[in-house]
Amino acid sequence: MEIQLKVLKTEEDYERALADLDRIFNAPEGTVESDQIDVLAMLIEKYEDEHYQIDPPDPIAAIKFRMEQAGLTQKDLIPYIGSRSRVSEVLSCKRELTLAMIRALHVHLGIPAESLIHEAQEPLSKALDDLDFSQFPVKAMEKNGAFHGFPIGNAKICDKAEEAIRWLVGRIGGFSAVPRMAAKKNDGMRLNAKLDNYALLGWSLQVLREASEHPSVGRFKSEALTDKFIQTLVSLSVTEDGPHQAREYLSKAGITLLAVPHLPHTYLDGAVFLTEGNRPVIALTLRYDRLDNFWFVLLHELGHLKLGHLSGDRSWIADDLDLASSDSKQEQDADRFASSALLPTDFDLDTKVRLSTNEVVAYAQDHGVHPAIVAGRIQHRRKDFRTFANLVGRGEVRKHFPVAGAGWSKKES
DSSP, rough: OOOOOOEEEEHHHHHHHHHHHHTTTTTTTSSHHHHHHHHHHHHHHHHHHHHOOOOOOHHHHHHHHHHHHHTTTTTGGGGHHHHOOOOOHHHHHSOOOOOHHHHHHHHHOOHHHHHHHSSSOOEEEEEEESOGGGGGGGHHHHTTTTTTTEEETOGGGGGGGGHHHHHHHHHHSSSSSSOOGGSOTTTBBBBTOOOOOHHHOOOHHHHHHHHEEEHOOSSGGGGOOOOHHHHHHHHHSSSTTTHHHHHHHHHHTEEEEOOOOOOTTTTTTTEEETTTEEEEEEOOOOOOOOOOHHHHHHHHHHHHHHTTBTTTTTTTTOTTTTTOOOOHHHHHHHHHHHHHHHHHHOOGGGGGGGGGGGHHHHHHHHHHHHHHHHHHHHHHHHHHHTTTGSSSSSSSSSSSHHHOOOOSSSSSO
């Protein structure tokens, strides 16, 4: 019977090929049939790969098989999984394998990685491979709501730091969506010398995730940031829910305004991002829950955007506004922009020896701003943060920006 060597498309083709292979399997070397064996085998293998995929063994079954094969005990797995109790939890399916465990078991015990991973993981940029995931402040990030929705199971976030960070990066569309500046300190930004880069990157990732989930309503056009636009924004400060009104107003102009609590060792007040598609995101930490601070930081970050500080390679600028010396020109320009946008350039109320609360309130009314802005300027100029402390709007900002995690810390710094 003639053997048909062709691509197998149906079950009937497959069965016929199996029968043909069985018939000529013992053909002598050098015959036509012996040459056909290899071709038939490849055709059959291809059909089986496409139609009879075999799932890899269960991870725990794979580990136990390797233990039996190599004569290993649970104690032998401690270097790769952790403590004796952790090994026991993994083998009894009470604890999931982490990526660190999978790597160790694969490298040291030779267990195929595909057998240890339930689902194929979407590849991410090699940039993630260069990170030390244990350095991320994942506990604090979790408290801030960064991993809301992450399937952690019964594990602790510290044990799944890499998975959690990779998941977070995946939520924003991959590492390419992270502004290059966010991964390292950069000259020209007002950043604390004690800043921790992993905390900064972790905070940035949460900002970008929330920005992707809460996009602005309008489409941003830089030419829309006119003096009138800025004046209207500042005038919203007099409303009872000024921070909320500011967020809505900016959203209509294509600018996303977020509040994401700062992380330990970030020392941030705010940052401005220019994300893919030319979408601006202003993020405030609100580490000082005061109206005067809110409006100055907001206008400072908006100043970076208005003055063209974000363009080309510079798609991200962060600020610690507690630092005011040895600044770059762009930071000084952003300060001047915020100051003049909030109050007249000839403001001199702070020079009066005797100044009453009524005078501060009256000045604010005359210039269409909240009294907190005037009181805050006086405190800053005089370096006296007790005078008019009742006017700066303490405790009046965070309530307009709910947090997905445990909420805002009561500690302000």
